[in-house]
Amino acid sequence: MKPVSRFPYRTRLIAGISAAGVLLGSLVGISLAQVPKTQIYDTKTRTWIAYDSRKARKYYAANGQVPEAFRKQVVVFRTAEKPGTIIIDGNQHFLYLVKGAGQAVRYGIGVGRDGFGWAGIVRVGRIAEWPTWTPPAEMVARDPNAVKFAGGMPGGPDNPLGARALYLYEGDQDTIYRIHGTPEPWSIGLNVSSGCIRMNNDDIVDLASQIEVGAKVIVLMQGASLYKGV
């Protein structure tokens, strides 16, 4: 999959989503907290180096995919959790789907930036294919280009939620957090979102095909600003 081209409207959309996240964060009373940053191993210098947005874009442009550690793979994973459980390691930027027999499928993810990381035990309340994204009212008021999507941006390759969205619930309440696809696959491995868990579109389609509504989701995040379901 080639890098998605950038254009001004998308930039404004993402900025708007971020701003909305800040507003939402202030509304629910979360505080800014530092979460660990990503490092990748540089085989040339044999050292661990910072992996930030600039390096991630450059890597994706050169390779057409994210570093191997963030690609889908089956790994050893010893756990008492039932098969079908989703475990998110927000610090390592991995999402595990427990398969049983000491194994899990591991996917790379992008998570909330400083102040937007959260942890907890929730469940999948709903699954949507090519979901509609509705910009927050604040964004619609500020950005004239968002007005046409006030009633919802139809699903599609440019939609910020990507190919699938798993809506995370605490009991019967929507947490407002989702595990979803993204039109920005280069951002996997980074702390970039307003709290949602993002995956590349192929991975979220694969994950969504294997889980059921009601699946348990455990979110681990050192430096979390908010806890849900515990």
Added chain:
Amino acid sequence: MLCTSGTKVGKKLPLLLAAGSLALAGCVSSPTPENMARNTMQTAPADLQLACATAASTKFGADHASVLPVSSSALDGGKYQIILEAKGQRSTCLIDSTGQVLSLEKV
């Protein structure tokens, strides 16, 4: 071994440092490609964090669904210290890389 003459150390120091660095680099094995990512705090692997949570729910009689690992750090010898929280009660867990819980105490 590399340095046989004290008087020549000054002139050869940069060369020796470079050689030493290379020797050290040769002694440190590179991670496999699937392990070439980590975070700056080197938090414990997720399965070890959850193993501690399971052990805590058993030992302290807490609801399994309410015990959440909230912090972790790597210690010497491949061990990890993990802080758990369950309904406001914190506990600390020491676990090795094989998943064996070495200690578990309320804070």
